[in-house]
Amino acid sequence: MSKKVNQSEAGGNASSRYGARNLWSxxxxxxxLVAFFDEAVFHQLLHWHHFYDRATTEIGLISDxxxxxFSWFATIAGLFLFxxxxxxNALSRGTWWGGVLVGGGGFQLYDGVIQHKLMRIHQIRYVDNVIVYDxxxxxxxxxxxxxxLVLLRRSKRQATTERKVQF
Known part of the structure; x- marks a missing residue:
């Protein structure tokens, strides 16, 4: 059994000691979450594309x-860390929310640039004026x-200020 980390064991601020875990969570x-939303809305509900559109519909459904x-496992892993x-008692909400936005935005940018444009495994939507969607x-x-990134910077600054006040 593991014991709870209290403020004194964590050097006064448990969330500062667990900063990387807050970020990765x-x-x-x-x-x-963003991958799950993408797959559920754009793949299943709207039928705009499959994860892999360069083969048969059957292969596209398997890839979906x-x-x-993958999106489900990433979400659950993040929630277990949370x-x-x-x-x-080591949750830093600012770091966690900053990580959520960086992770979601990072996935979306990777999808939009690498998968849509460089690898061309699918487009967001197959229309004449796809640049608007892109x-x-x-x-x-x-x-x-x-x-x-703003939330992460603010959270880091706040943690640094709290550590200085305690000493």
Whole structure:
């Protein structure tokens, strides 16, 4: 059995000691959440594309299933880390939410640039003026990343200030 981390054992601030775990929990959850949303909405509900569109519909559906499993595992891994941080009283909400936005935006930017344009394994939508969809997709990703980085910087600054006050 593991014991809970209290404030004195963590050097006064449990969340500062577990900063990387807070960040990775958020990144995994954000990546999984955005991938899950992408797969459920754009693949299943709207039928805009499959994860892999360069083969038969059957292969596309299999690739969607594998993509869905990946997003589910990333989401669950992030939630297990989140639960552990809460149990240890080491959750830093600012770091976690910053990680969620960086992870989700990072996945979306990777999807939009690497998978859509470089690898061409699928497009967001098969229409004549796809650039509009691409711009919206990638700009949203950059906005998510930027807000996430602001939250991470703010959270780090706050943790540093709390450590200085304790000494």
């Amino acid at each position: 958020g990144i995994l959850f954000g990546l999984g 299933g594998l993509f869905h499993a 639960a552990d941080l809460r149990r240890r 711009l919206i997709w990638n700009v949203l990703a950059l906005v998510m990343i930027a807000i996430g």
